[in-house]
Amino acid sequence: MSAPTLDPTDVKQMLLKVADVIIESEEMLSQADRDLGDGDHGLGMQRGFTAAKAQLEGLDPKTVAEVFTTTGMALMASMGGASGAVMGMLFQSGGAALGANDSLDADGLCAFLQGACDGVTNLGGAKPGDKTMVDALAGARDKAEDIDCETVSEALQAACDGATEGMEATKAMIATMGRAKTLGEKSIGHPDPGALSVSIIFKTMSDYANQ
Amino acid sequence: MKKLLNDPLKAASELVDGLVDYYNGSVEQVSPGAIALTNISDDKVALLVGGGTGHEPIYHGLIGEGMADGAACGDIFAAPPPNVILDATKAVNRGNGVLYLYGNYSGDVMNFKIASQLAAAEGIRVETVLIWDDVASAPPTEKEKRRGIAGLIPIVKLAGAAADRAENLDELVELVTNARDNTRSVGMALAPGSIPATGKPTFELDEDSIGVGMGIHGEQGVGVEKMMSADELAIKMVDLVLADDLPIGEGDEVLVFTNSLGSTTMMECLIVLKKVKALLVEKGVNIYDVLLGPMVTCQEMAGISLSLTKMNDTLKPLWDAPCSSLGYTKLGK
Secondary structure, three states: OOOOOEOHHHHHHHHHHHHHHHHHOHHHHHHHHHHHOOOOHHHHHHHHHHHHHHHHHOOOOOOHHHHHHHHHHHHHHHHOHHHHHHHHHHHHHHHHOOOOOOOEOHHHHHHHHHHHHHHHHHHHOOOOOOOOHHHHHHHHHHHHHHOOOOOHHHHHHHHHHHHHHHHHHHOOOOOOOOHHHHHHHHHOOOOOHHHHHHHHHHHHHHHHHOO | OOOOOOOHHHHHHHHHHHHHHHHOOOEEEEEOOEEEEOOOOOOOOEEEEEEEEOOOOOOHHHEOOOOEOEEEEEEEOOOOOHHHHHHHHHHHOOOOOEEEEEEOOHHHHHHHHHHHHHHHHOOOOEEEEEEOOEOOOOOHHHHHHOOOOOOHHHHHHHHHHHHHHOOOHHHHHHHHHHHHHOEEEEEEEEEOOEOOOOOOEOOOOOOOEEEEOOOOOOOOOOEEEEOOOHHHHHHHHHHHHHOOOOOOOOOOEEEEEEEEOOOOOHHHHHHHHHHHHHHHHHOOOEEEEEEEEOOOOOOOOEEEEEEEEEOOOOHHHHHHOOEOOOOOOEOOO
């Protein structure tokens, strides 16, 4: 399938797939966080997406926004810490930018990404270059906007590529935010775990829409 | 590291259960992670504290008579989520608003910020005072980048007394800001604590080194130096605090607090206190009161911090009021 648009049920299935992949990635994400933080990022993400999955499974969505905001609320309430706040805000404020639309198209995805970037940066104050998940998220937004996509599948592929590039770029950066900043130059060479999570989220969404 | 745990991933929820048991009826759990006093008076302006667990007795061990009314508890070393903070907010609110008082860490700031928006949407007025007493974490011109460390003990105690007296939330904000702005701290790390779930150290530090100005999670401070004597360390801490922008000198009165970060013993705290007091007295500074012991900790981390609170006519009666809590108890003067 290379879908021009996704309806609310498709978006729900797509986020259930994201939940499964994040849950399976626990060990990889925890290892990435052991290199830079206290090693609990994978467990937090696993807890968050297990809660999100339970909420999504019982949801009969009328709008695409509902699917994203339900995911965001579940992440925020179950994860805690800085990552719960920013991951939850990504989906909540991204979803809030979609209004009452009953399908997600390429423009909708761009609106979601812009809303998500605004929500996360207003909350935490991180900018691209600070070695945080914002590098992957802003990368996804920029790439999806730059390429004039006709279908949501193309836009998700662009978001996936942009998020991956943004995540890769964090390897060369020195952490200036959060717990990793205590490492200073020792943080060079490792990707930011939050950026890694964001790149996995958009890769899974793109794989779903382009399968 | 031998540690008494059941399921390491349930350490946070089990310690909160234990805390409620400790309070033996005067504190209840109002939702998972949110605890509140059971006897908050009807006209009170409420004081809510909170943060990650694993640093006991802070923050949740600071609720009690003349202290905080409630606390929002996160997972080990992680900020509480907004819904837990909101539940705690609703439990302590008596219609006169709620003051959020917590340490300046990004995870806490984000989650409390979202919670204050949720509370506002439910018609509860919330104000925030961030604790940022660590002089080694940023220059005095950038206080909003400073971390909150052991100074939170005198600040929360003063805030608790202020909340019992304040007519309204604005007055409480003013009193607590006075306490915060007159408090400065610096910490010294000797060895890391460990993460309960993994047993791994929270940071790395050579055996013969000391982290000058290092934060309670191993955050960078002034630098790493060779291990030194208690007197040398006391001199360094007093110098760092007195070099900051809060003038403390001849004729001033201060609260002195030597805090153990966990495994540093009371013997060591007392030896350091002796030198700290001598240095202050030498400069003509009067000691108003003394606090000592493990109150702001990071598991079995070794290290010590010094906090000074400069007293004034507003703060003195607040300090003199009696209080009781797991973390700090004081008889009336």
